[in-house]
Amino acid sequence: MSSTAQELIPPEAREPARPRAIKGGRVRRLSGRDKLVLSLMVGIPTLIELALVWLPTLMSVGLSFTRWNGLDLADIRPAGAENYQFISQDYPPFWPAVQHNMLWLLFLALIATPLGLLLAVLLDQNIRGSKIYQSIFFAPVMLSLALIGIIWQLFYQRDNGLLNFLLGTAGTPNAVDWFGDSSVNIWAALIAATWRHAGYVMLLYLAGLKGVDPSLKEAAAIDGANAVQTFFRVVFPAMRPINIVIVVITIIESLRAFDVVYVINRGTNGLEMLSALVIQNLVGEGQVIGVGSALAVVLLVISLVPIVFYLSRTFGKENQS
Amino acid sequence: MSIATARTAGNDTTILSRSGSRPKRHYGTHIFLVAMAVMWLVPLGWALFTALRPVASTNEHGYFSVAGDFNFDNFVQAWTQGGFATYFWNSVIITVPAVLLTLFLASLMAFAVSRVNWKFNITLLIMFTAGNLLPPQVLAAPLFEMAKHLEVPYSFSDSGNLLNTYIVVIAIHVAFQMGFCTFVLSNYMKALSPDLTEAALVDGAGIWRQYREIIMPLCRPAFAALGTLEVIFIYNDYFWPLLFIQSGNRLPITTAINNLQGQFLSNYNLLAAGAVITVIPTLVIYLLLQRQFVAGLTLGSSKG
Numbered sequence: 001m002s003s004t005a006q007e008l009i010p011p012e013a014r015e016p017a018r019p020r021a022i023k024g025g026r027v028r029r030l031s032g033r034d035k036l037v038l039s040l041m042v043g044i045p046t047l048i049e050l051a052l053v054w055l056p057t058l059m060s061v062g063l064s065f066t067r068w069n070g071l072d073l074a075d076i077r078p079a080g081a082e083n084y085q086f087i088s089q090d091y092p093p094f095w096p097a098v099q100h101n102m103l104w105l106l107f108l109a110l111i112a113t114p115l116g117l118l119l120a121v122l123l124d125q126n127i128r129g130s131k132i133y134q135s136i137f138f139a140p141v142m143l144s145l146a147l148i149g150i151i152w153q154l155f156y157q158r159d160n161g162l163l164n165f166l167l168g169t170a171g172t173p174n175a176v177d178w179f180g181d182s183s184v185n186i187w188a189a190l191i192a193a194t195w196r197h198a199g200y201v202m203l204l205y206l207a208g209l210k211g212v213d214p215s216l217k218e219a220a221a222i223d224g225a226n227a228v229q230t231f232f233r234v235v236f237p238a239m240r241p242i243n244i245v246i247v248v249i250t251i252i253e254s255l256r257a258f259d260v261v262y263v264i265n266r267g268t269n270g271l272e273m274l275s276a277l278v279i280q281n282l283v284g285e286g287q288v289i290g291v292g293s294a295l296a297v298v299l300l301v302i303s304l305v306p307i308v309f310y311l312s313r314t315f316g317k318e319n320q321s
Numbered sequence: 322m323s324i325a326t327a328r329t330a331g332n333d334t335t336i337l338s339r340s341g342s343r344p345k346r347h348y349g350t351h352i353f354l355v356a357m358a359v360m361w362l363v364p365l366g367w368a369l370f371t372a373l374r375p376v377a378s379t380n381e382h383g384y385f386s387v388a389g390d391f392n393f394d395n396f397v398q399a400w401t402q403g404g405f406a407t408y409f410w411n412s413v414i415i416t417v418p419a420v421l422l423t424l425f426l427a428s429l430m431a432f433a434v435s436r437v438n439w440k441f442n443i444t445l446l447i448m449f450t451a452g453n454l455l456p457p458q459v460l461a462a463p464l465f466e467m468a469k470h471l472e473v474p475y476s477f478s479d480s481g482n483l484l485n486t487y488i489v490v491i492a493i494h495v496a497f498q499m500g501f502c503t504f505v506l507s508n509y510m511k512a513l514s515p516d517l518t519e520a521a522l523v524d525g526a527g528i529w530r531q532y533r534e535i536i537m538p539l540c541r542p543a544f545a546a547l548g549t550l551e552v553i554f555i556y557n558d559y560f561w562p563l564l565f566i567q568s569g570n571r572l573p574i575t576t577a578i579n580n581l582q583g584q585f586l587s588n589y590n591l592l593a594a595g596a597v598i599t600v601i602p603t604l605v606i607y608l609l610l611q612r613q614f615v616a617g618l619t620l621g622s623s624k625g
Contacts, residue, residue: 008509008542008543008546008616008620009509009512009513009539009542013513013514013517013539014512014513014514030437030528031527033527034527034528034529037527037528037529038433038437038528040429041429041430041432041433041528041532042429042430042433042434042445044426044429045426045427045429045430045449045499045503046430046445046448048426048492048495048496048499049448049449049452049496049499049500051496052460052464052492052493052496052497053452053455053460053496053497053500054448054452055463056460056462056463056464056467057455057459057460057463059462059463060459060460060462060463063462063463070466070469073470119354119357122347122350122353122354123354125347125350127347127350127351127354128351133354133358135611136358136361136362137357137358137361138615139361139365139607140361140365141618142553142600142603142604142606142607142614143557143600143603144556144557144558144559144575144599145557145559146557146559146575146576146578146579147557147575147578147596147599147600150578150581150582150592150595150596151364151365151368151596152364153582153592154364154367154368154371154589154592154593154596155363155364155367155368157589160379160384160589162363162367162384162385165384165385195361195364199361200618203615203618203619204618204619207615207619248454252454252456255456256456256457256458258456258457258458258559258560259559259560262559262563262579263559263578263579274458275456275458278458278459278461278462279458279461279563279564282461282462282465282564283465283564289462289466292461292462293462293463296458296459296460296461296462297459299456299458299459300455300456300459303454303455303456303459306454307451307454307455310454311447311450311451314450315443315446315447315450
């Protein structure tokens with residue numbers, strides 16, 4: 001397994017490769033003071049994590065079965081599954097939002113991620129200017145998604161945007177307001193998101209490719225495999241740990257997609273996303289906490305799929321050994 | 322998990338691709354890469370180009386021309402008119418304590434779960450890692466209501482509750498980022514030899530001394546990488562201040578750029594200048610600490 005962690009550690013401090021069984025056999029006597037120190041070391045972070053992450057998550061589930069305007073705690077009324085019924089049947093932006101989240105996922109998975117992989121493979125060859133290319137593709141990863149929304153807004157504008165100028169439509173009635181027109185703005189936003197995502201994927205795969213044992217490639221070459229076969233049959237499967245991380249990042253990014261659409265138009269008019277709908281119900285006038293929470297729970301349930309997948313891959317092995 | 326492989330891989334690939342049957346000049350590859358690089362640079366370049374042209378020039382010659390002046394007037398005007406000094410300071414107030422606290426608490430937790438055998442180690446680590454993967458919007462409603470209904474003295478917060486305070490934004494950043502940092506640091510600490518602390522144990526060093534004097538100094542490279550990454554993450558965060566902070570003049574820069582759109586109305590030159598100003602801190606960090614940042618990102622994706 002490629003491990004950047006190992007590379008950062010000075011050689012004399014690395015754990016020597018030897019059977020792990022020895023470690024468990026040692027008897028560790030902890031003094032009373034050590035126990036106190038340890039319980040604080042574990043206790044404080046755990047308490048913060050529980051109080052500010054997991055308790056609110058459970059409360060979201062709880063609130064989704066209530067009716068509440070967010071003002072007085074005494075006004076919370078049980079509502080059964082009403083909120084879920086409402087969002088699925090009477091809440092117009094819900095299904096478009098689900099579709100857009102799906103579209104976001106498919107676009108990142110089928111276009112942005114493969115593009116990042118392609119860039120990584122091309123740049124991993126001993127090519128002139130590889131470092132410069134890497135810096136260019138990586139630059140958007142440094143930017144916040146909110147800022148990316150603003151930068152692309154300048155590019156996409158109807159009258160003064162560069163894209164309409166390049167298409168020859170600037171100033172004519174054919175000019176498209178790429179972020180404003182509800183029939184195209186989701187695609188325009190996806191291009192902006194790809195701009196960032198592909199660079200991120202490229203970076204992770206560049207690290208992954210460095211970790212692939214070169215003798216695997218040599219063996220494949222001796223067996224007569226061409227470059228494409230070598231990549232898909234040997235190199236790509238060998239990067240399994242990175243592949244899992246990329247799959248999880250891609251899914252989670254598409255569920256978290258919020259900043260770009262919220263900067264453009266607060267997630268309305270063609271840019272409905274589940275995450276933005278949660279916030280619209282929470283901070284707008286006439287707060288409907290129950291409905292917002294029901295949307296949050298939908299988001300939670302979907303995100304648990306990649307989270308559980310990732311955790312079982314990451315921690316499953318450790319439990320067995 | 323072979324260390325040797327990881328260390329020599331770079332050199333070997335170089336040799337391999339040189340001795341391979343592939344022609345040395347990859348013209349097709351270069352054409353593709355140049356095309357992609359241009360596509361990558363155009364939006365940034367356009368923002369910079371627009372920012373450097375005074376409104377008078379663009380009004381006279383249009384946005385799509387190189388005629389007229391180029392100067393930094395927009396930057397000066399955006400800086401003074403947009404209140405960037407305040408926003409940047411707000412970003413500092415939030416980012417610095419949040420990153421320091423996150424790293425400190427995560428290092429405590431990571432030390433406990435990676436250097437001491439305890440049956441709940443994996444359970445705790447799973448809880449921390451999973452917490453970091455949740456979409457923030459899932460916890461938004463209860464956190465917002467908790468902050469709103471938690472009354473504090475007016476001397477502490479002028480809203481009478483935790484809304485509109487930096488404390489709540491810092492706290493949630495710490496809670497959310499701690500999961501990721503704990504995961505990365507615990508992997509790093511697991512890769513350190515157990516003999517290091519064994520020896521200290523024999524000398525009678527307690528847990529705190531093992532943490533403070535043996536493990537912490539060895540973790541400096543990991544802290545450098547994670548610290549850089551977290552500064553960028555928290556500086557770039559848009560969502561939490563949006564949720565908790567209502568007064569415009571308390572927003573950090575990333576969330577405040579949203580308001581610039583309204584503030585500069587249709588003066589795109591000023592908006593572009595504002596966007597470029599916002600990029601500068603990340604750009605500086607990128608140029609100075611690129612290796613740390615990249616190491617941080619890849620640390621999170623590979624298990625040691």
